[in-house]
Amino acid sequence: MSSGSNAILQRAFFARDVETVAPALIGAILLVDGVGGMIVETEAYDSNDPASHAYRGPTARNASMFGPPGHAYVYRSYGIHWCLNFVCQMGSGVLIRALEPTAGLDRMAQARGTDDIRKLCSGPGKLCAALSIDKSFDGKPLDQPPFVVLAASDAATVGIGPRIGITRGVATPWRFYLEGSPFLSRRPRSA
DNA sequence: ACATCGATGTACT
DNA sequence: GTACATCGATGTC
Numbered sequence A: 001m002s003s004g005s006n007a008i009l010q011r012a013f014f015a016r017d018v019e020t021v022a023p024a025l026i027g028a029i030l031l032v033d034g035v036g037g038m039i040v041e042t043e044a045y046d047s048n049d050p051a052s053h054a055y056r057g058p059t060a061r062n063a064s065m066f067g068p069p070g071h072a073y074v075y076r077s078y079g080i081h082w083c084l085n086f087v088c089q090m091g092s093g094v095l096i097r098a099l100e101p102t103a104g105l106d107r108m109a110q111a112r113g114t115d116d117i118r119k120l121c122s123g124p125g126k127l128c129a130a131l132s133i134d135k136s137f138d139g140k141p142l143d144q145p146p147f148v149v150l151a152a153s154d155a156a157t158v159g160i161g162p163r164i165g166i167t168r169g170v171a172t173p174w175r176f177y178l179e180g181s182p183f184l185s186r187r188p189r190s191a
Numbered sequence B: 001a002c003a004t005c006g007a008t009g010t011a012c013t
Numbered sequence C: 001g002t003a004c005a006t007c008g009a010t011g012t013c
Helices: A016-023 A105-112 A125-130
Strands: A031-033 A035-045 A072-077 A081-087 A092-101 A149-151 A158-161 A175-178
Touching: A016 A035, A016 A092, A031 A092, A081 A125, A081 A158, A092 A105, A092 A125, A092 A175, A105 A125
Parallel strands: none
Antiparallel strands: A031 A035, A031 A149, A035 A092, A035 A175, A072 A081, A081 A092, A158 A175
């Protein structure tokens, strides 16, 4: 299948503006301890963006967003779920919202309590549960174990739309997804 | 199809 | 006290 070599994405890949990195991650592979799949949905957040945790500057929670690019920013959402971001240039990050599961399906099913492949990783909280990602992963480099992030092997058809679940910055269309994928957190509005 | 609700850490007013 | 980058369950049209 892969026409390319599925190169490991290094720090330089992430050290760009999120508006560029977020769509470039569609079709990339994310594994944590060998469990994961293909990234099919992302959102971009930068420090000028009122929807971003980084908007009001560094705090204890968002410190990783102001650290070096190519690292993880993991935060707790609504007091319950964990969510994973890839840190890009200073104070910006890409929220990983959905995966198409390809590796370690049995371990994901156990962690999520369902066998339904479409429900394993179809949302930012779900995929962290499926991959057993928690706060202990915050600040870890993405180009070293337990993370593996591989470049997309084929050009993806990337859809663009408004971000989900925010109340500010709603006009900025920074949600990116693999067109037609059945593994998204929500179905995009059809044209 | 949509609306509402409960679970609750972290940051804000 | 209120809001929130969520999810799953429950209720209604």
